[in-house]
Amino acid sequence: MDPSEVEFIAEKELVSIVPNFTNSEVHLISGDVGPFRAGLPVNVPIWMALNLRQRQKCRIIAPDWLDVEKLEALKEEEKSNRFFTKMPSEHYMVVAQLLLSAVDDDIPRVEEIRMAVKDLWDVRISKLRSSVDTFIKTGGSHARLDYLTTMEINSVRPLLPHALDFIDRLQKASEGASRRDMASQD
Amino acid sequence: MPLTLTQRCCHLLAPLIPFTVVFIHLSDDDGVRQVFEEMRGLYDQNVAAANDSTADPDGTAISSIAIRHAALERNKRCLMAYVFNRSKKLRNMRWQFGSILPPEIKANLCEPEIQWFNSYSKCLARYMKSIGGQGLNLAQDVKPPKSLYVEVRSLIDYGKFELDNGEVVLLKKHSTHLMSRAQCEPLIIQGVLEQINH
Amino acid sequence: MEDTFGEDDYFGEDEHIPAHEVLQTLEDAWLNEKFCPDLLPSQDSYVEAMMEQIQQMEDNLTKLKKTDFRVEVHHMELARIRYIITSYLRTRIEKIEQNTAFILEQETTRSPENPHLSEGELNYAREFLALQENHQKQLVLKHVPPPFQDFMSTQQSLVPNLRSHIFLRAKKDVNGVVIEGDRDTRDEEVDLEENSQHIMQYKPIANLIHDGSVQLI
Numbered sequence: 089m090d091p092s093e094v095e096f097i098a099e100k101e102l103v104s105i106v107p108n109f110t111n112s113e114v115h116l117i118s119g120d121v122g123p124f125r126a127g128l129p130v131n132v133p134i135w136m137a138l139n140l141r142q143r144q145k146c147r148i149i150a151p152d153w154l155d156v157e158k159l160e161a162l163k164e165e166e167k168s169n170r171f172f173t174k175m176p177s178e179h180y181m182v183v184a185q186l187l188l189s190a191v192d193d194d195i196p197r198v199e200e201i202r203m204a205v206k207d208l209w210d211v212r213i214s215k216l217r218s219s220v221d222t223f224i225k226t227g228g229s230h231a232r233l234d235y236l237t238t239m240e241i242n243s244v245r246p247l248l249p250h251a252l253d254f255i256d257r258l259q260k261a262s263e264g265a266s267r268r269d270m271a272s273q274d
Numbered sequence: 275m276p277l278t279l280t281q282r283c284c285h286l287l288a289p290l291i292p293f294t295v296v297f298i299h300l301s302d303d304d305g306v307r308q309v310f311e312e313m314r315g316l317y318d319q320n321v322a323a324a325n326d327s328t329a330d331p332d333g334t335a336i337s338s339i340a341i342r343h344a345a346l347e348r349n350k351r352c353l354m355a356y357v358f359n360r361s362k363k364l365r366n367m368r369w370q371f372g373s374i375l376p377p378e379i380k381a382n383l384c385e386p387e388i389q390w391f392n393s394y395s396k397c398l399a400r401y402m403k404s405i406g407g408q409g410l411n412l413a414q415d416v417k418p419p420k421s422l423y424v425e426v427r428s429l430i431d432y433g434k435f436e437l438d439n440g441e442v443v444l445l446k447k448h449s450t451h452l453m454s455r456a457q458c459e460p461l462i463i464q465g466v467l468e469q470i471n472h
Numbered sequence: 473m474e475d476t477f478g479e480d481d482y483f484g485e486d487e488h489i490p491a492h493e494v495l496q497t498l499e500d501a502w503l504n505e506k507f508c509p510d511l512l513p514s515q516d517s518y519v520e521a522m523m524e525q526i527q528q529m530e531d532n533l534t535k536l537k538k539t540d541f542r543v544e545v546h547h548m549e550l551a552r553i554r555y556i557i558t559s560y561l562r563t564r565i566e567k568i569e570q571n572t573a574f575i576l577e578q579e580t581t582r583s584p585e586n587p588h589l590s591e592g593e594l595n596y597a598r599e600f601l602a603l604q605e606n607h608q609k610q611l612v613l614k615h616v617p618p619p620f621q622d623f624m625s626t627q628q629s630l631v632p633n634l635r636s637h638i639f640l641r642a643k644k645d646v647n648g649v650v651i652e653g654d655r656d657t658r659d660e661e662v663d664l665e666e667n668s669q670h671i672m673q674y675k676p677i678a679n680l681i682h683d684g685s686v687q688l689i
Contacts, residue, residue: 118495397603400595406520
């Protein structure tokens with residue numbers, strides 16, 4: 089999947105904004121949004137928040153988890169957990185990238201948050217790489233991947249599924265060969 | 275040492291691997307012609323061998339026939355794969371460039387391929403027109419939509435300009451404005467506006 | 473002005489399916505199709521319903537003042553929906569073009585209530601196969617020895633790899649998925665817990681996509 093498509097999916101997630109205008113509910117096909125009261129927070133999909141922010145019609149409020157201390161705590165938990173930890177958002181990496189680059193002053197300590205997200209990502213990806221390595225070496229064909237996010241899964245595509253497909257083809261071919269060998273031994 | 279048939283066939287497929295836009299003209303392709311010739315040769319050998327009524331005590335004649343047959347099948351598949359992959363490249367061009375081929379490309383196509391392209395184009399158009407009752411151009415919207423606004427500065431006294439949202443702005447020399455990228459791009463290219471980078 | 477459009481739209485004569493559910497179905501179908509090696513059943517009735525919604529919405533938007541802030545927001549959403557639909561249909565066309573003979577043959581084995589191809593796709597597939605056959609005849613087949621001039625035998629061998637590996641999320645508890653063993657291992661039975669994510673071969677879970685038990689990711 090193209091990264092732009094991962095982003096596209098992530099943009100559906102809701103984020104809180106504070107509009108500087110007032111308007112009644114908007115009836116989108118995907119659901120109702122609003123009403124909008126100047127100065128009062130309201131939840132909208134990220135794609136809409138980014139558009140309104142660009143048009144200088146709102147301020148974006150960082151989600152709870154997009155905070156240096158919380159992210160560092162998550163990173164520590166990830167390090168000490170053998171398996172993958174559940175992330176506060178299915179698209180934490182993409183959401184962080186989108187929101188942090190969209191806002192100038194809305195969110196304080198932007199650079200520190202960016203680093204904290206990257207650190208968390210690095211820990212998880214490194215864990216993923218070694219899991220994949222072990223998995224292929226033990227010849228598995230099936231694995232459980234709870235709490236891996238879309239972007240992380242996408243990072244091992246197409247390599248992981250293709251490697252497994254290839255191994256499967258080799259196994260099938262060798263099975264066929266050994267059957268033929270057995271048949272010719274009559 | 276002369277190349278075996280199958281080696282020659284693999285050589286046909288090799289240029290397809292780096293997917294370049296340039297085609298070798300199919301009917302000038304020595305490789306293809308030689309494959310046809312040699313297939314004829316192999317086949318003739320097989321017919322002769324099959325008609326030979328002399329005894330074949332150790333079965334070598336039968337084995338040779340089988341091997342030639344397998345080689346003939348394989349080479350047929352290679353040739354078909356080669357043609358299939360060429361048509362795939364043509365197909366991609368229809369999606370990228372529309373129904374008119376750039377002349378540089380056309381120059382490297384043989385007549386059947388040009389006809390294939392035109393027929394494919396029509397076939398695709400028919401399908402797209404049938405979608406959802408009203409038709410849908412599938413060659414558009416190839417990337418997910420992105421909202422992009424940029425801050426721009428007017429370089430000249432351009433005058434009134436209507437934005438997509440109906441708002442009318444006055445572009446005076448040095449005035450700054452917020453516009454969607456799609457809207458200001460042509461004006462930037464024309465030198466009317468410049469993007470402000472922070 | 474009261475925002476009267478965007479009300480729940482109906483779909484089909486007897487069923488009232490809200491527009492946002494139609495959209496969700498299309499989004500799920502888009503992802504499933506993207507990651508599935510095989511061609512899945514066509515969701516063309518949902519595509520058609522959504523395209524009608526889009527058309528209606530676009531007509532309604534022309535009645536609003538251009539400076540209404542909602543106009544741009546609606547247009548953005550419509551662009552997003554159009555992307556999902558076009559990407560979905562493009563993915564299907566690519567599969568149809570890659571395995572045409574196989575897909576057409578499979579379609580003949582299906583009951584008329586369960587087509588995998590829409591009418592437009594079926595016509596397209598037939599025309600495309602005829603194009604390919606003619607093309608191969610012109611350039612290859614008429615130049616090779618007579619016994620080797622058959623087109624279909626080679627075409628029918630272009631099949632999707634149903635054993636390829638996919639990622640999935642279980643949308644509900646599914647018990648007893650059988651993963652075939654090979655020469656060295658026995659068959660394995662796996663339970664898929666709701667919301668769990670897995671990587672495995674497509675074949676054992678193929679029927680679970682159709683009934684909505686799993687989503688490819």
